[in-house]
Amino acid sequence: MSFVLEQLARFFRRSPKSGPEEVRSAFQDHYRNFRALLTANNNALELMSTAEEMLHSGKPFGMAFVGGDITALTVNVFKMVRSLIALSDGRYKELEDRFKIIADRVEAILSRQPVVAGSAFVLTMEEIDSGAVDQVGAKMANLGELRNRLGIRVPEGFAVTVLAGRHFMEASRITDEINRRLQTLDVEDLQALDRVSDDIQDLIRGAHLPDDLDHLIREHADRLAHDAGDEATVSLRSSAWGEDSRQSSFAGQYRTRLNVPLAAIPETYKDIVAGKYRSQAIVYREQRGYRHQDVLMCVGCLVMVDAVVSGVCYSRPPDDPRSPWLVVHAAPGLGNHIVDGTSAYDLLRIGRESPHAIVAVHLATGESANACLSDVHARELAQLSLRIEQHFGTPQDIEWAVDRDGRLVILQARPSGTLTPTNAGAAPDSASFEAAPILAGGATASRGVASGAVRRVKTQEQALHFPRDAVLVVETPYPEWAVLMNRAAAVVAESGQIATHLATVAREFGVPALFDLPGALSRLEDGQVVTVDATGRRVYQGCVEALLEQATRRPNLMEGSPVHSLLKEALGHITPLHLTEPDSPRFKPAACRTLHDITRFCHEKALAEMLRLGRRLGAKDKSAKQLYVVGMPSQWWVVNVDDGFREGADLSDPFIRIEDIVSEPMLAIWQGINAVHWDGPPPVSLRGFGAIIAQSAMNPQLDPAVRSSLSGRNYFLISRNYCNLSVRLGYHFALAEASFSELLSESYVNFTFQGGAADESRRRRRVHLLADTLRSIDFRVSVKGDSLSARIEKRPIPYLKERLLVLGYLLIHTRQMDMVMHDEARIDRYLEKMRADIAAIRGAAAANSGAENEAAQEHPAG
C-alpha cells in the first residue's frame, strides 16, 4: 500500500492531467523514504563493522554490547525493508518475510538459555560426585567426588542446586529488572557499578523464597541438626556453574558465610545467591565474556569444621609449575583470611617424593618457633594432595583444615590455573641494564613485567578513581581490588601471598603482581613511573625498556568465551554478503540469507526505483539528463531526486549544464575528477576510458556508451546534500555515495570498488593499493578478494568534502594503474605521483575552507 499511489490515484480521478505540484509532492514522499533508507543503511553498516571489529579486537565485551549493537542493527535493517516497500509501491513485500526469518534466527541465538540438568533442588553430600557438576557447580561436585570416590574426609552437608537457584529467580520475577539494570550499566564507571550491584543484591535478598524450596532447605537443615547437634553451625559457599569448561577461576568473587546458625540458612541462602552480582563478579564476567545468565549459583551448605589449623596447599606452585615441591600455607584457626590476603601465615615446602621432606620457608611467629602444622599432618596433606592431583589430572589448589580431633578435612579442591605462560618476563639480567631497583624481594603472585604510574589505593573511594594502566599499590591484596584488574598495569602489595584470590585473578588476567613487599606504600609515590618486574621480584624507577621487551602480551580472554562465541554465531546470520551481482538472476529477496544481503538488496533497488521515478511520474526535471561540460555533452548522466539543480535552470532540455548543478557532494567529486590533468584521454570521454581496457573495447556489450538501460550507465543521483555516483567501465564498478547534513547520523561517505580487466593477482594488488590510499585519508576499509568497501561517517561537512575530492581523483587515476601494473619501477613512481597529487588536493581544500571560514567571520551576517 502506498500513500503516494493513493494520492496520485485520487488526483487522477479528479483531473485527467497531473499538475507539477502533485508530482512534486509524490516525488518528495518517495525521496523522504529514500533518505530514510539511506540513513538506515548507513547506520546498519556502521553497526555491522563495529560488531566485527569488537569480535576481532580481543577486547572484553558483554551482552549489553552484543544485545545493544544487534538490536540497533536489526531495527535499521527493518527500517530499510519498510522504506523500500513504500518506495516501490509494495513490490518487494516478500522481503519482510525474509527479514523476519533471519531476525528470528538471530534472536534465538541471543536469547538462548543455558540448559540446567537434573530435577532435584537439594542434593546431600552422599549424592554428589563429578557427574553432578551441572547440578551443583564445580566446587561442590569436586568435593563430593573426594568424599564418594576417593574416600577423603570432607564436611557433611548438602547443596542447594543450580536448578533451585533458577527456580528462586524465576518465581521471584526479578530477572527482567536485573537484566535491564545491567543492560544500561557502564562497567567502567565504578561508582555506578557499585550502586547497581547493591541495588540488584538488595532486590535478590528482598525477594520471597518459594515455599517449596524454603521447606526443603529447612528439612535438610533439621537433618543436619539431628546428625551434628542443634548447636552446629554451617558455612554457606557459592558453587558457581558456567556453561564452558575453560579454566575460569571465579576466585573470590562470590560470597561465603561462616558460622551460620541452622535456622538462618534460608535467609543466608539468598545472600549467597545475591553474591553473583557483587561488583567484582560483574566485572569479571564482562572481562571474561560470560553472559550473566550463563552463570548460575548453587549453594553448598556444610557443617563448620572446628579447625585448630588450616590453610591452602598447591600441589604445584602456580609461579613454578615444574617445581619438585608442594607449597603449603598454614595459619592457626580457620583460614579464610589466607585467601582474603589478610593473615600472617607459615609457608612450607614439602617434597613431592616420599618421604616428603619438609622445609619451613617462612614462619609467621618467627624463625625459632614451631610451624603450626605438625610434620605428620604435613605429610598426610602432601599425600592427599598428590592423590587428588592424580585423580583430577591437573595441579590442584586445595583448602584444608585440621579439626580438634586431629583429623585432616578437605574443604575445597580446584585446578590451580597457571594461565600466565611460564616464559612471561624473564629473571632480570643485570648485564643488560644498570639501574638499581627501588624495591626488591617479595613473592611473585603473577609473573610478568609492566610499567606505569604508581597509584596507591587504601580506600574504596580511591579505587573509584583508579586510572587506566596505572600500577596499583596496596597494603593488603583484598579480593575487592579485583574490580581494578582490567585497568591496572601491575599490582604491588605490602602483604599477601600467591594463594590470595587477588593473585589468582591477576594470573588469569595476565597482570604482573608482586606481593609481600613491605614498604611499598611509603617508598612509592603517586604518579611516579615505575617498572614492576614481578618475575624478578623487583621494582625499578622509570620505564625500563630492556625489561619491558621481555613482557608478553596479555592473554585474549574473550576468544572462545560464551559471549564471544555467541556474537560470532549471530554475526554468521548478519555480516556475510552473498548478493554481490545486481545483474544476476540470484539478486532477489528469496536469495537474501543475511541482514547484510538485505541491506545490499534494499540499497540497490532503492537506487533503481529513484532512477525510474522521474520518468514514471512524468516529471521532466526529475528524469535523467545528460551532463553538458564545456560546451559538449558528456557520457555522464544526472538524475535529480530533489533539489540538486539550480532554481531557474532550463529543464526542458534533455541536457543539464554543470553550472546548473548545486549538489554539494557531486560538485566536490566532480572537482576531484578534474583536479589533476590526466595523461590519458579527457575524463569526459568514456569511450576513451573504455579503450584502456582491452576487454571492454573488444566486447561492445561492456562498452557503457552502448548500454541502453540507465542502471548500466555512469550516473549521478543527486539532491543538494546528497550524491550517489555509479561508474561502470568494462569490468570496473565503482560506487561513491555521500550525504552532507547538520545531523551527524546523516553525514557520511561510502565507496565501493570492484575491479576487473586484469588477472587475479593484479586485481588484488590494485585493490590493496587503493585500500592503503583510502586508509591514509581515514576511511575504514575492508577488502574481500578483489572488491573493496570504504566508509567514513558522522563527520563535519568540510572534512567529508575533502575526502570526496580525493575520491573523485582516485576514480579517474586508479585506472591508470592498470597500465603500469606489470612494471614495478613505474608503479612506485606512479604511487609517488598519486601521493603528491592527493597531498596537493587536500592542501588546496584546507586552504579553501580556511578562506571560507575567514570570509564567514568577516561577514557574519552574510
Add this chain to the structure above:
Amino acid sequence: MKQPKNILLVDDEEEFLETTSLRLRRRAFDVRTATRWGEAMPEVQSGWPHVVVLDVMLPDVDGMECLARIKAMQRHLPVVMLTGHASLQASVWGLEHGASDYCLKPIELDELVEKIILAYQDVR
C-alpha cells in the same frame, strides 16, 4: 527545516527522567515527564507533545500497549522507543506498530536529539 519543540518523556526511572529532561531543556526543548501511562495519557490527549520518548517497561501499562494507545489517539505523533530492554522481537513489533525508532539505553544525548528530530521530520 522545522524542529520539534515539545518533548514528552515517559519512563519509570525517575533518575533517568530527571537528568534527561534537564539536558534536553538545555538544548532548548520544552520537556514534560511521566512515570506511567496514567500520567502520560492526558498529555498525549491534549496534543501538546511533538515527539514522545517512551520506555518499554512501565509499571501500569506495558510500553508496547502504551505505544498502541498513543498511536490510536494521535496517529501522526512520532514515538521514539528508548529502553534498557534489548529484544529484537520487541523492536520489530514497535516499528510495525508505528514507532519511529527503537533505541537502547544508555544513549548519548546528541544521538537522542538526532533521533527526536529525525522522527519528527519523517512523520511530517
